[in-house]
Amino acid sequence: MAISVVLVPLSYLLPLLVATGAAPDAPYCDGCLVSIAGELSGLWLRVWLTAAAAVACVGQFIAEMASDSFQLMGMADQGQLPACLAQRSSHGTPTVGVLLSAAGVVLVSRLQFTAIIELVNVTYLVAELIEVKSVGGWGLERRGYRGRGSSTTHATPFAPSHGGGTKVLKRDVPPPPPLPWGGGPG
Numbered sequence: 281m282a283i284s285v286v287l288v289p290l291s292y293l294l295p296l297l298v299a300t301g302a303a304p305d306a307p308y309c310d311g312c313l314v315s316i317a318g319e320l321s322g323l324w325l326r327v328w329l330t331a332a333a334a335v336a337c338v339g340q341f342i343a344e345m346a347s348d349s350f351q352l353m354g355m356a357d358q359g360q361l362p363a364c365l366a367q368r369s370s371h372g373t374p375t376v377g378v379l380l381s382a383a384g385v386v387l388v389s390r391l392q393f394t395a396i397i398e399l400v401n402v403t404y405l406v407a408e409l410i411e412v413k414s415v416g417g418w419g420l421e422r423r424g425y426r427g428r429g430s431s432t433t434h435a436t437p438f439a440p441s442h443g444g445g446t447k448v449l450k451r452d453v454p455p456p457p458p459l460p461w462g463g464g465p466g
Contacts, residue, residue, distance in 0.1 A: 295313055296313075298320075299312070299313050299316045299317075302316060302319075302320055303316045303319065303320075313329065314326055314329045314330055314333075317329050345378065345381045345382070345385070346373075346378075348377070348381045349373070349374040349377030349378045349380075349381050350374055350377070351377075352365045352374060352376075352377040352380065352381075353365060353366055353368070353374035353377050364376055365377055365380075
């Protein structure tokens with residue numbers, strides 16, 4: 281683990297240091313490291329970096345799809361989603377979840393980039409509204425409004441503190457890290 285703490289930052293810093301040292305006046309944009317590598321070492325390094333970036337992107341995509349599929353399977357195992365999503369292949373992978381994730385990617389890939397951003401924002405908004413409602417409600421019950429299906433005998437799994445904003449900030453917001461030059465808290 282200690283070796284990875286050193287090697288991962290070096291894997292980012294070393295190419296950047298070489299590129300900025302070899303071509304300090306180069307215009308930096310998307311793909312500039314590949315262009316600089318091609319100028320320094322020729323076509324072989326340019327092809328190698330492009331292939332490595334492509335493999336890394338595919339790996340990140342597969343990891344994200346797998347985590348989404350396993351999340352659907354776990355929710356189906358708990359009864360929060362239909363049981364068909366809990367089906368596993370002979371290798372233990374969530375078959376229906378992988379197919380749904382792939383179908384979602386195919387559907388979203390047909391959209392324009394701005395539409396994808398809007399879709400992500402709306403999805404995030406709905407998720408936050410559901411989270412707020414599940415944790416503490418809207419506070420309407422204290423004002424005398426009882427929504428459909430609300431029960432005073434129903435035990436909630438989490439009761440939020442209503443001690444005021446400063447108590448919540450002191451409890452939930454972590455302190456800033458100490459500054460490297462000695463100033464700040466710490």
